[in-house]
Amino acid sequence: MRFFSPAKLNLFFRVVKKRGDGYHAIASLYQAIDLGDTLDVEPAEKDSLTCTDPVVPLDFTNLVLKAADLFRRKTGCNIHAKFHLEKKIPMQAGLGGGSSNAATTLWALNELADKPATTEELIHWSGEIGSDIGFFFSQGTAYCTGRGEQIHPLPSLPHTSLWLAKPSYGLSTPLVYQNCDLSLFPIRNPADILIDFLEGNPLYFNDLEIPAFQLAPELLSYKQQLLSAGFEQVTMTGSGTAFFCLGIGG
Ligand code: C5P
Numbered sequence: 001m002r003f004f005s006p007a008k009l010n011l012f013f014r015v016v017k018k019r020g021d022g023y024h025a026i027a028s029l030y031q032a033i034d035l036g037d038t039l040d041v042e043p044a045e046k047d048s049l050t051c052t053d054p055v056v057p058l059d060f061t062n063l064v065l066k067a068a069d070l071f072r073r074k075t076g077c078n079i080h081a082k083f084h085l086e087k088k089i090p091m092q093a094g095l096g097g098g099s100s101n102a103a104t105t106l107w108a109l110n111e112l113a114d115k116p117a118t119t120e121e122l123i124h125w126s127g128e129i130g131s132d133i134g135f136f137f138s139q140g141t142a143y144c145t146g147r148g149e150q151i152h153p154l155p156s157l158p159h160t161s162l163w164l165a166k167p168s169y170g171l172s173t174p175l176v177y178q179n180c181d182l183s184l185f186p187i188r189n190p191a192d193i194l195i196d197f198l199e200g201n202p203l204y205f206n207d208l209e210i211p212a213f214q215l216a217p218e219l220l221s222y223k224q225q226l227l228s229a230g231f232e233q234v235t236m237t238g239s240g241t242a243f244f245c246l247g248i249g250g
Contacts, residue, residue: 001112005104006036007095008135009237009244012197013206014190015180023131023147024177027190029197030132031157032140035164037101039064040084041108047080053087063102066129071109074125075116079109092170094208094238096132103136123151132238143194154198163231166242167222171212176239179211204235204246212240 009031016025047068049058060066064083072078083105089097106122117125119137126133131148143152185207193203213220219241226234232247 001041001108003039003041003104003108004036005039005089005097005100006032006034006136006140007089007097007100008032008132010094010206011202011204011235012190012193013208013238014188014193015182015185015207016190018180018182019147024180025146026148027143027145027194028148029154029194030135030138030142030144032136032138035088035095037088037097037104038086039101039104039108040082040086041105041112042082043112044080044082047083049083049085051085051087053085053091055091056085056087063098063130063133064105067102067105067126067133068109070125070129071106071113071117074121075110075113077109077113077116079113081109081112090166090170090242092172092240093166093242094171094173094236094240095164095242096136096238099130099133100136102126102130102133106133107137123149145190160246163245163248164242165222165226165234165245167219169216169241171216171240173239175215176208176211179215180208181211184210204233204244206236206238208239209236212236216241 011029011031013028018024089095110117123134123137127149134149134151135142138153141154141156223234226245230248231245234243234245236243
C-alpha cells in the first residue's frame, strides 16, 4: 500500500517558556503542504527500510522504524513491514519530514492490522517518540501547544502558493532549542495572534529564528537575500533551516 506523507509549515511559532522536563512550551499554527514523501508499506516477516535518499539513516534512529516498534508495543499486534520511502522533504529543515513519516507509519500499520487503535490513541502514543507527530493526524491545519503535541484542529486556510527555500546545510532541533534565550523573544500573546490570523490579518514569525541565526549567522543573510529578491514575507519554519516565502510572482 502507498501512503502520502506531507511536510508542514509553522505559519507562526512562539516559544512560550522553558519547561522543567527539558522541553519548551510552544504555541504554533501548523499547516500541512503539498510537498511530501511517499511511503510504501508491505507486510513482511520483519521490518526493513529502504529510501531513495542515501543520506537518510535506515537504522533504528529513523522514525519509521521507531513508529513501527511503538505500534507493536502499544497494540500487541505482531505486525512487521517492508517500508520504502520516496524522500522529497529535506532533512533538518523544520518541515517535519521525520515526524510525518512516523505518523504515516502508525496510520499505515493500523490500517493493515484492521484498526486495533483509534486515531486518538495513535496521537497519544506518538508523543513518546516525537513532539509534532500528532499534528499529522489532523486534517492539515491546527494550532498546537504544549511541546507541540496538544492539537487544536482548525478549519482549512485558503489555498496559497508559496516558495520554499533551504540552504544546503541543516540545523539540529535540540541544538536550536538549547540555544534559546527567552528574554530575546518579543512578548506576544499567541492566542491573539491566532485570532488575528483567522480573521485575515496574518502575522508570520518564528521565535526560533533568533537562536538559529546565532548558530548559523549565514542564515540571516540568506533570509535577507530572499527579501531583497522581492518576497514580502520570508519566515523560517520549525527549527530551520527552510524558509517559506510569500508575495512574489504569484
Ligand atoms: O520531540 P522531538 O523529538 O521533536 O524533540 C527533539 C528535541 O527538541 C527535544 O529533545 C528537546 O531538546 C527539543 N524540544 C524542545 N521543546 C519542544 C520540542 C522539542 O525543547 N517543544
